[in-house]
Amino acid sequence: GWRRPSSRKGRSKLAERAPRWSFSRWARGLGLAARLELVIVPLTLIAALLPVAVLYVNTNRALLNTEQDRLRLDTSVRALALGARIGDLRSDVGILAESTAVDRVRRAFGTEDVGWKDELAAQFRGVMRIDHDIVQVRLIGLEDGGRELVRLNRERDGQVARVAEDALQHKAAEPYFRPSLELGPGEIRVSNMTLNREHAEIELPHRPMLRLTTLVRTAAGEPLGVLAVNVDARSLLGAMVAEGGGAELYVVNEDGGYLLHPDPSQAFAHELGETESAWSFLGFGRPDQAELLHVGPDRLTAVERIDLDEERHIYVVGRRSAAAITAVNRTALRNGLFLGGLIVLATMAAVVLASRSVTRPIRELVRAIRDVQEGPAFTPPKRVSGEAAELSDAFERSLARIRLRKEELRRSNAELERFAFAASHDLREPVRTVSSFARLLETRHADRLGEEGLVQLGFITKAAERMDATVEGLLRYARVNADADVEDVDLGALTREVVADLAHQVEQSGGTVDVGALPHLSGLRTPLRLLVQNLVSNALKYHRPGVPPRVEVRGRRAGAQVTLVVSDNGVGIPEDQRERAFHIFRRLHRQDEVEGTGIGLAQCLRIAHRHRGSIRLGDSALGGLEVTVTLGDLTDDR
16 A cells, blocks of 8 residues: 655654754844844833833822822821710710719619609700710610610601600620620720611611610619610711712721721621621731721722720721822823834934944945855955955955965875875784784794794784774874765764664674664764764773673754764763873773773764864763763855
């Protein structure tokens, strides 16, 4: 069956070779004029808009500071008004407790005199006619479950009526009753503000109440009853809202329940089953100070505390929207930004024109220099002057010197290569002659040389072979920089070819070579092959005794550079000897331990330099040596 060829391999190669975008590389690719514009335009933008931003911030801060002071003052005035009203009620209850009618109760209580109830009811009626916020006044006895002795109510139509004897209620179970029995002489207790209840049920429509109580005593100082005054809190809270001020107003009890809220349905919602605390909604925990100013991201909040007694408090909270305060300033900001934008556009146009004019001679000189790559001659631009003309002359002179030196270097390299080839041939000829005669002696006269002579003859043969290998290595080392064609080299395929050539060495050592995915590189194929061969061969050669060598070859591309990493589990190289390992003829092991010429790593370093790279030695995760080689892409002009 025919199958469609996969393009995954091609895509992976392209992905490997495609450099990742970076701002620095992009900026380096811009012209001089574009770079000037890239620097000057943002600076102009900052210079134009920064004063506007600073002015906006400072104005906002001034507006918010002013509004903070105003909000604090407004909230404080409302709290003082509510506190003063509660203080007046305290005074009224104190006066009522010391009235003649209550004094008659003290004297007549426990006697057959029952006229004190009528006199006390008349006194209560007079107080309620004076203060229309008072909706109930009663004297609660201590016997019979706290049964009311006298009680007057304000009806819905505003009339004051005395409650009949058979309609009086038992109040011992009310939360304010028992605390009132602990009051000292002259003390008045202000209860928490709650919805009014009749027979333990919340009255409809809802009517919030503030209760003030004091303990009435006999002439002998014994508790007689509790004088209780119920005040309709709607008028107290409504008066605070009527004062205005432009801020949202809240009154909150110490448990976080709303007593007053801009949304009437939220007031006293805690008594109807709602559990959300006002403090969490307002953006901070329960305050523990007399006053608090809180500045949030979009709200200003001022809090004032009113003390009902030493342990119980209510809080007046004022809030204003920061956005509403700074709305005018935002309009001014928009106008400032528009003006700044016009300034920036005008400046950008001026900068572009100026930069193009200033950099024109440089651009022409750059074009002339680029033309050098396409032709042998350098043609100086005609319309340049000043520093650009001096730069053009200097470049022309430098180019002439470089070409002269390049030609001299080419001739010198050619002569050195011919000399190296001739020298290696002339040096290897005597060595081969010595080797040949040594083998001839061993073959024909072994019986006459004896055991000691054969051993010495073996030393001569091995020395001649080492000399021959050294001369061959020197020839390769000298020819690393020889001219060769640059081509696209598949490092993965190249490395697998090298491993195949070293199959005998791999088999002899019992090791393994793992070649990962390797990128492509524009370079010199033969030197690169020699580089990989030296590194893999060394990794197989310098293994631990009794431990099969394990070699891993990995690589990656980063922009125009390729990193090749060869790791092994061998004996490694001590850190203090790693720099010395690249010196030619510097061996780190004796010849009888590991054979070699001492040229391999020096040759690898030269090949890396030839490809605009470097070599670094380190510790491998496999327990041996890790050789990291960086290689750069070459072009036809090197």
